Amino acid sequence: MIQEVIKAVIPEEVQKTIWDRINEVLQWGWHFGEGSSAIHLTIGTVLLIVFAFFTTGYVLGLARKLYTRNLNENDTLKFISVFKFIKYLTYVIVVFSVMSFAGVNVTPVLAASAALLVGVGLALQELFQDVLGGIFIMLDQSLQAGDIIEMEGRVARVVDIRLRTTRAITRDDKVVIIPNHKFLTDTIFNYTQNHKQTRVTVQVGVAYGSDTQLVKSLLLGCVTGDSRILSRPKPFVLFDDFGDSALIFSVNFFVSDSFVDPIVKSDIRFKIDAAFRKNNITIPFPQRDVHMFRQD
Numbered sequence: 001m002i003q004e005v006i007k008a009v010i011p012e013e014v015q016k017t018i019w020d021r022i023n024e025v026l027q028w029g030w031h032f033g034e035g036s037s038a039i040h041l042t043i044g045t046v047l048l049i050v051f052a053f054f055t056t057g058y059v060l061g062l063a064r065k066l067y068t069r070n071l072n073e074n075d076t077l078k079f080i081s082v083f084k085f086i087k088y089l090t091y092v093i094v095v096f097s098v099m100s101f102a103g104v105n106v107t108p109v110l111a112a113s114a115a116l117l118v119g120v121g122l123a124l125q126e127l128f129q130d131v132l133g134g135i136f137i138m139l140d141q142s143l144q145a146g147d148i149i150e151m152e153g154r155v156a157r158v159v160d161i162r163l164r165t166t167r168a169i170t171r172d173d174k175v176v177i178i179p180n181h182k183f184l185t186d187t188i189f190n191y192t193q194n195h196k197q198t199r200v201t202v203q204v205g206v207a208y209g210s211d212t213q214l215v216k217s218l219l220l221g222c223v224t225g226d227s228r229i230l231s232r233p234k235p236f237v238l239f240d241d242f243g244d245s246a247l248i249f250s251v252n253f254f255v256s257d258s259f260v261d262p263i264v265k266s267d268i269r270f271k272i273d274a275a276f277r278k279n280n281i282t283i284p285f286p287q288r289d290v291h292m293f294r295q296d
Helices: 002-009 012-026 043-068 073-101 107-123 125-140 212-222 258-278
Strands: 029-032 039-042 148-151 154-161 165-170 175-179 198-206 236-242 247-255
Touching (some): 043 073, 125 165, 154 175, 154 258, 198 258, 212 236, 212 258, 247 258
Antiparallel strands (some): 154 165
16 A cells, blocks of 8 residues: 555655665765775665664564563572573674675675784783683572672672672672683682572580570570571581580581572671570680799
8 A cells, every 4th residue: 555655655766766766875884904804884784784783682572571571589599690692603604694685795794803812812812711700600500699798808799790790789888800811810700699598606605603504405496486587407506515615515507598698697796695694604704824934
């Protein structure tokens, strides 16, 4: 119907002239290089690349929404971390494929890119280490969004993994930006690599002569009934050592979120202090005996 209206309004000769003019404009472009390695990039090719770029972005965004719609928050963050690498790789493949399909000689581009990467790589070794580290992290999934890590004595939760850096938030709500090569060269403790639950220990000393069985019973009672503490595996108490000034005990229990365990440990210490006061269990302070000799 539309074609018939166009034919009725615009003569066929004029239509042909318009299309020829449009085609001529689309053939305008830029010429790079000489001989067999020359690259001719037209306006039509550029428009085709832009169209393919936005179409690919829309399709990738739709695929991500469809895949993550039934996932929980942690699994969604993990998928997005890997998806970013797939997205960048897909964009590169689509751009070069469209250029090749449009008749552009992409061989010189690939060769120049390789040579450029070698030259730039020598000057920006650490940057490329970060990028490669990000790729390896995403591929082998040794680190994922939502994981709780300890690095240089600080505990943080990973919130975002990018090609060059990883962002994590500490327990005091500060964002740490970590270069990805750190995960390849330094020792990183990943609390949630195997599973989410981790064991937490609260240590306390009691005076010599205290009823050790009563101490054990009180410590277990302090961690029983707390909804933040897992009932399986069961909490347990260890008699750690005979200290210089005290008998050293530790109560061990498991939590599902080790990121907030300092709050749980603090609450347990309050309970232990109250329970010991009620049952006359003394928490001693360090003592030293000083012997003085008089010499005539």
